[in-house]
Amino acid sequence: MNHRHLNQLAITLAILATSASIAIAQSAPQFVARRDISLSGEIVVLAGELISTVSVENGKATMVLADGKRATVDRSELADVNEAVGVLSTLIQKDPKNSRLYSARANVWAVRNDFAKAIEDATRAIDVSDAEDATLHVNRGVFYGSTGDYDKAVADYVKATEIDPKMYSAYRNLASAHVARQEFDKAVEVCTQLIKVNDDNAQHYIQRGVAFRHLKNWDAAIGDFSKTLELDKNNLAALGSRGFVNYLKGDHAAAVKDFDAIIKLKPDDAMAYNNRGYNAFMSGDYKQALADYDKATSLLPAYAAAWQNKAWLLATCPQDDIRDGEAAIAAAKQATNYRQQKNASDVKALAAAYAETGNFEKAVEHQRSVIGLVGEDQKKDEELILAIYQEKKPYRTKPATSTPTATPDAASNSDTEGK
Numbered sequence: 258m259n260h261r262h263l264n265q266l267a268i269t270l271a272i273l274a275t276s277a278s279i280a281i282a283q284s285a286p287q288f289v290a291r292r293d294i295s296l297s298g299e300i301v302v303l304a305g306e307l308i309s310t311v312s313v314e315n316g317k318a319t320m321v322l323a324d325g326k327r328a329t330v331d332r333s334e335l336a337d338v339n340e341a342v343g344v345l346s347t348l349i350q351k352d353p354k355n356s357r358l359y360s361a362r363a364n365v366w367a368v369r370n371d372f373a374k375a376i377e378d379a380t381r382a383i384d385v386s387d388a389e390d391a392t393l394h395v396n397r398g399v400f401y402g403s404t405g406d407y408d409k410a411v412a413d414y415v416k417a418t419e420i421d422p423k424m425y426s427a428y429r430n431l432a433s434a435h436v437a438r439q440e441f442d443k444a445v446e447v448c449t450q451l452i453k454v455n456d457d458n459a460q461h462y463i464q465r466g467v468a469f470r471h472l473k474n475w476d477a478a479i480g481d482f483s484k485t486l487e488l489d490k491n492n493l494a495a496l497g498s499r500g501f502v503n504y505l506k507g508d509h510a511a512a513v514k515d516f517d518a519i520i521k522l523k524p525d526d527a528m529a530y531n532n533r534g535y536n537a538f539m540s541g542d543y544k545q546a547l548a549d550y551d552k553a554t555s556l557l558p559a560y561a562a563a564w565q566n567k568a569w570l571l572a573t574c575p576q577d578d579i580r581d582g583e584a585a586i587a588a589a590k591q592a593t594n595y596r597q598q599k600n601a602s603d604v605k606a607l608a609a610a611y612a613e614t615g616n617f618e619k620a621v622e623h624q625r626s627v628i629g630l631v632g633e634d635q636k637k638d639e640e641l642i643l644a645i646y647q648e649k650k651p652y653r654t655k656p657a658t659s660t661p662t663a664t665p666d667a668a669s670n671s672d673t674e675g676k
Contacts, residue, residue: 288335289344296328305348305358308335341365356386360393367400375400391421395430402434410434425455432464444468459488463495475506491522504536512536527557535566543579546570564592565606572609573654582613601630612651620646
């Protein structure tokens with residue numbers, strides 16, 4: 258019996274195909290210089306330049322310069338994001354042909370989530386630029402991508418690669434846009450071209466690996482994530498991605514090793530514990546699974562997926578000394594309490610928990626709710642479980658024989674809980 262609701266993997270995948278995963282060419286600014294800033298008689302920051310700061314204390318701001326060095330200036334020399342549009346608009350009035358100022362204001366609009374105005378200013382920056390500038394097209398492409406207009410984003414990234422064939426960030430953004438449009442073969446092609454000219458960049462391999470994952474080419478995806486780890490042995494995104502694909506492939510022992518490696522590098526990662534626990538569950542190591550779910554919920558008490566996984570394990574485990582119906586009910590209720598909306602998987606776990614305690618009336622009631630919540634392709638399986646409860650029998654599962662089917666995609670910045 259195939260239960261997709263169990264696939265509660267929460268993976269940190271750094272480069273997945275969502276608008277949020279497409280890298281903005283310039284980092285989000287915290288401040289804008291009100292005027293030229295000089296140190297030791299040399300201008301180090303131009304008026305209107307975007308600035309990230311390390312700290313602000315006692316009226317002084319320590320900022321990071323373009324060359325990576327740090328410098329301290331009066332805080333009054335800098336405008337925060339709320340003031341920045343006004344400062345930049347004044348500077349643009351004085352110098353209306355300055356492409357840099359339009360680009361800076363576009364980035365400020367983006368930080369304020371006003372992408373329509375960001376696109377407008379990014380277009381002005383391109384129009385007034387003295388020469389074709391690949392970076393300007395990448396920036397506008399990012400803004401288009403943030404609005405979901407991937408056709409225009411792709412056009413800008415392609416233009417950027419034509420202007421500067423060696424601008425790797427343009428190719429990476431182009432690949433991400435192809436993935437967002439579900440053009441996974443094109444994404445693989447772009448990444449492969451990148452790798453041919455820059456084969457020691459871990460980022461290229463992990464991005465192609467994600468495209469291969471969408472194509473369900475598990476071995477190719479694992480190969481690329483493994484290559485990433487050869488180049489960067491502590492790359493958490495590659496470890497999480499490989500662990501996820503190993504899970505999808507059904508190699509739960511390998512997945513456990515990958516999530517174990519994440520935990521060693523980041524021992525407070527609740528999602529890694531949940532993921533290791535789920536794969537341990539699928540491997541039949543129930544005690545390890547329970548310990549990992551407990552650790553995940555202790556690190557992140559509002560982690561509904563881990564509570565749900567714990568509830569299902571305690572309610573349905575074929576190993577008698579693991580099952581605990583009352584604890585399963587408590588865990589399932591925690592999952593439902595932390596969800597923002599009713600979730601079929603949580604209700605299903607609660608139904609199983611009631612069945613384990615012998616309260617089959619409640620089990621039937623909740624399982625009927627599950628049937629009303631799931632899609633047509635899942636109703637048959639849920640009806641079979643309902644029949645078990647109607648016969649006044651608890652449900653037992655053997656995860657080692659289950660076949661994983663869910664392919665949850667990451668949302669912004671890559672943290673997902675699957676189905």
